[in-house]
Amino acid sequence: MIPQQLWVALPDSLVSDSNHLRGKTLKIGAVGRACSIFGVSRMYLYKDSSGNYEDDCGVIKKVLEYMETPQYLRKRIFGQVKALRYAGLLPPLRIPHHKLEIPLSKVRVGDLREGVVVRVGGKNLVDVGLSSLVPLESSMREGGRVTVIFTSQSPELRCRVARREEIKEYWGYVVKRAPSLGKLVRSAKANLTILASRKGKAISKIWLDLVGEVKDSRSIMLALGSPKRGVFEILSDEDMNPFQLSRFTVNTIPDQNTTTVRTEEALLASLAIVNLAINL
Amino acid sequence: MIPQQLWVALPDSLVSDSNHLRGKTLKIGAVGRACSIFGVSRMYLYKDSSGNYEDDCGVIKKVLEYMETPQYLRKRIFGQVKALRYAGLLPPLRIPHHKLEIPLSKVRVGDLREGVVVRVGGKNLVDVGLSSLVPLESSMREGGRVTVIFTSQSPELRCRVARREEIKEYWGYVVKRAPSLGKLVRSAKANLTILASRKGKAISKIWLDLVGEVKDSRSIMLALGSPKRGVFEILSDEDMNPFQLSRFTVNTIPDQNTTTVRTEEALLASLAIVNLAINL
Numbered sequence: 205m206i207p208q209q210l211w212v213a214l215p216d217s218l219v220s221d222s223n224h225l226r227g228k229t230l231k232i233g234a235v236g237r238a239c240s241i242f243g244v245s246r247m248y249l250y251k252d253s254s255g256n257y258e259d260d261c262g263v264i265k266k267v268l269e270y271m272e273t274p275q276y277l278r279k280r281i282f283g284q285v286k287a288l289r290y291a292g293l294l295p296p297l298r299i300p301h302h303k304l305e306i307p308l309s310k311v312r313v314g315d316l317r318e319g320v321v322v323r324v325g326g327k328n329l330v331d332v333g334l335s336s337l338v339p340l341e342s343s344m345r346e347g348g349r350v351t352v353i354f355t356s357q358s359p360e361l362r363c364r365v366a367r368r369e370e371i372k373e374y375w376g377y378v379v380k381r382a383p384s385l386g387k388l389v390r391s392a393k394a395n396l397t398i399l400a401s402r403k404g405k406a407i408s409k410i411w412l413d414l415v416g417e418v419k420d421s422r423s424i425m426l427a428l429g430s431p432k433r434g435v436f437e438i439l440s441d442e443d444m445n446p447f448q449l450s451r452f453t454v455n456t457i458p459d460q461n462t463t464t465v466r467t468e469e470a471l472l473a474s475l476a477i478v479n480l481a482i483n484l
Numbered sequence: 485m486i487p488q489q490l491w492v493a494l495p496d497s498l499v500s501d502s503n504h505l506r507g508k509t510l511k512i513g514a515v516g517r518a519c520s521i522f523g524v525s526r527m528y529l530y531k532d533s534s535g536n537y538e539d540d541c542g543v544i545k546k547v548l549e550y551m552e553t554p555q556y557l558r559k560r561i562f563g564q565v566k567a568l569r570y571a572g573l574l575p576p577l578r579i580p581h582h583k584l585e586i587p588l589s590k591v592r593v594g595d596l597r598e599g600v601v602v603r604v605g606g607k608n609l610v611d612v613g614l615s616s617l618v619p620l621e622s623s624m625r626e627g628g629r630v631t632v633i634f635t636s637q638s639p640e641l642r643c644r645v646a647r648r649e650e651i652k653e654y655w656g657y658v659v660k661r662a663p664s665l666g667k668l669v670r671s672a673k674a675n676l677t678i679l680a681s682r683k684g685k686a687i688s689k690i691w692l693d694l695v696g697e698v699k700d701s702r703s704i705m706l707a708l709g710s711p712k713r714g715v716f717e718i719l720s721d722e723d724m725n726p727f728q729l730s731r732f733t734v735n736t737i738p739d740q741n742t743t744t745v746r747t748e749e750a751l752l753a754s755l756a757i758v759n760l761a762i763n764l
Contacts, residue, residue, distance in 0.1 A: 230510065237749060243741040298743035374741035408763035457756065458763045461523040461654035463578035469517060472749060473756035476737065480757055483688035483738045 208482060210244045212475075213388055213427035215252035215438065216261035216381075218467055221431070225263070229290040232264055234468040236271040240297045242475040243374040248392070248425075250382040253441045254433055263287040265379045267294070272376045273349075274302045274318045276333030281320060281349065300373040301351070305333055308358045315354045316366055321346050330363060338363050351375065385427060385435065386442040389449045395421035397450040400428045400474045401435045402460070404446070404453040407477060414452060418481040426474055431464040488762060490524045492755075493668055493707035495718065496541035496661075497532035498747055501711070505543070509570040512544055514748040516551040520577040522755040523654040528672070528705075530662040533721045534713055543567040545659045547574070552656045553629075554582045554598045556613030561600060561629065580653040581631070585613055588638045595634045596646055601626050610643060618643050631655065665707060665715065666722040669729045674705035677730040680754045681715045682740070684726070684733040687757060694732060698761040706754055711744040 214235065219228035239247060247268060249261050266287040271294055273281055282288060296302070301318050311334070319330035321344045322337055328344060329337035330352055342365040344350055352363040353370055382388035389397050396417050407414070418424065429435040435446050435453070446453040456474040457465055465473075494515065499508035519527060527548060529541050546567040551574055553561055562568060576582070581598050591614070599610035601624045602617055608624060609617035610632055622645040624630055632643040633650055662668035669677050676697050687694070698704065709715040715726050715733070726733040736754040737745055745753075 234514075237742070237746075241737060241740055241742050241745055241749065241753075243739070295746070299741055406763065407760055411760070411764060457521060457759065459523070459759070460521055461579055462517070462521050465521055466517075466575070469521065469752060472752050473521075476753035476756045477760055479737065479739070480687055480691070480760075483686065484691060 208421070209246070209423040210242065210478070211246040211248065211392065211394060211423065211425040212239055212244050212471065213248040213250055213382070213385065213425060214467060214471070215385070215428075215430045215433075216249045216257040216264065217252035217255060217430045217432070218249075218264055219260050220255065220257055225287075226290045226293070228260070228263060229267055229293055231468055232267040233271065233294045235471060236268050236297060237295055238468065238472040238475055239377055240299050240374075242479050244377050244475070247377050247379045248382045248388055249379065250385045250388045252430060252433065252438060253384065261381065265381070267291065268377075268379045270294070271297055274333060276305065277318060277320055277331065277349070280331060299376060301375050303333065305335070308334055308336065308361055311354055311358060311361060313354050313357055316371060317352055317354075317363075319350055319352050321348045321350060332363070340364065384442055385438050386444045386449065389425070389427065392425055394423040394425035396424045397452065398424065398426045398474075398478065399435045399446045399450050399453040400426060400456050400470055401446060401453055402455050402457075402465070403434060403436050404455045406458040407454050407456045408458055410452065410454065414454070415481045415484050417452070418478070424478065426478060428467055428470055428474070431466055488701070489526070489703040490522065490758070491526040491528065491672065491674060491703065491705040492519055492524050492751065493528040493530055493662070493665065493705060494747060494751070495532035495665070495708075495710045495713075496529045496537040496544065497535060497710045497712070498529075498544055499540050500535065500537055505567075506570045506573070508540070508543060509547055509573055511748055512547040513551065513574045515751060516548050516577060517575055518748065518752040518755055519657055520579050520654075522759050524657050524755070527657050527659045528662045528668055529659065530665045530668050532710060532713065532718060533664065541661065545661070547571065548657075548659045550574070551577055554613060556585065557598060557600050557611065557629070560611060579656060581655050583613065585615070588614055588616065588641060591634055591638060591641060593634055593637055596651060597632055597634075597643075599630055599632050601628045601630060612643070620644065664722055665718050666724045666729065669705070669707065672705055674703040675701035676704045677732065678704065678706045678754075678758065679715045679726045679730050679733040680706060680708045680736050680750055681726060681733055682735050682737075682745070683714060683716050684735045686738040687734050687736045688738055690732065690734065694734070695761045695764050697732070698758070704758065704762075706758060708747055708750055708754070711746055
């Protein structure tokens, strides 16, 4: 079976209800966790045109990327950045590519690790969080992050850049920016787009239809609005209606008892339901 | 249709992985939110016998009860308590009985409000968060929390204790302690008990069976373990196996990609799925 791609689209106003970086960081942490649990491979941050959330968007992207990076590469890649001031509060993701250090002698041919390319004496080496840098047989720019596969064992440890099909496990997410929700849905071209909205159809009413559609889709994008402005309001800025973009404009929490549901709560609940549909 | 009762059972070790009251408070906040979104009416905190979590259990109960109490009654009911030191960080629930103050003249016969009984000059009055105390036609002990229904309008505003069947909306939750998970499941006598466990059957495999069972159940209890010790480990302390208690021992997050799923994450995901089953 071809592995399914799961993408998530969130507004850049996601953390605008927290005044402080500490609160923003915790909220982003919950988003990173939810996406990792369910194996989201792409996260899009689209512009919510109700305000200028440029700074917040930078923080969201940086914090999400930091969470996704294996611990041993974080210092090398991020250094000291203001957006990461509260990164110590972030919950660990503990996803497959966040590997622990093992003795060089335990590395096997075919093992995968994330690394960063380093040039030493004209040679390409890669820092993969082991006790020494490992020669890299592929040519890559210095400082670039790579997934490598080991091609020979200790004491002649060597590796090359892994091909996508060699990665069988969940290998984290990338974070991209998008100009608007409407433009994103049209350009991303997911086989199935699900727009989560309180004003959408109750999930229970279109469940079987959704399950069938999920089966046929290699890529699924789940898009959410903010608690202040749902996808109906956000798309109206582009003179669009969610149903023009997808008949799967869905209320994933029918009969909610709280006045609002926070984006990170709606995200986790919606991903749980999409995951169930995928596994049925 | 008879309204369905949804109950949740959580271990008292729930917040033991946070060292600080601040972190514990935030985690409890997420639990209170998840239960409110999905209309949970009872929360049980059962003893996890892997340690002594008595102090934590007190904190969890206090914080959850605080969250559930309408803002205008909080000072009267809770005063200054150490467990509530970080209560300012808690997300508001915004559930139906968290009503705002309205002018006395706007109160209508049949309106419901939460209140606390106050005795003034030998008379029973009730503080319902309005600009004056309201005479109560029922006899209740002073300091007791009551749900009242208004029986006459301003300027002769009066109320009595509401009967359960007069409350049509979600009206919050109660928090109870339980000696152990096994004893709780046997004594609570829910029509359907769902034990969430990574080692349970994949939700996708027993979905239709669960949906059918949910339809026939007036009370549903969802029980979770802790990330450190799932329901299998916790029940083994009582020489029990989850399947002895319920054939619905279920992994609600099949194919999870993180090593562990936190209890508050599993709770929200599982409730989203139970809610879908209820609404199908």
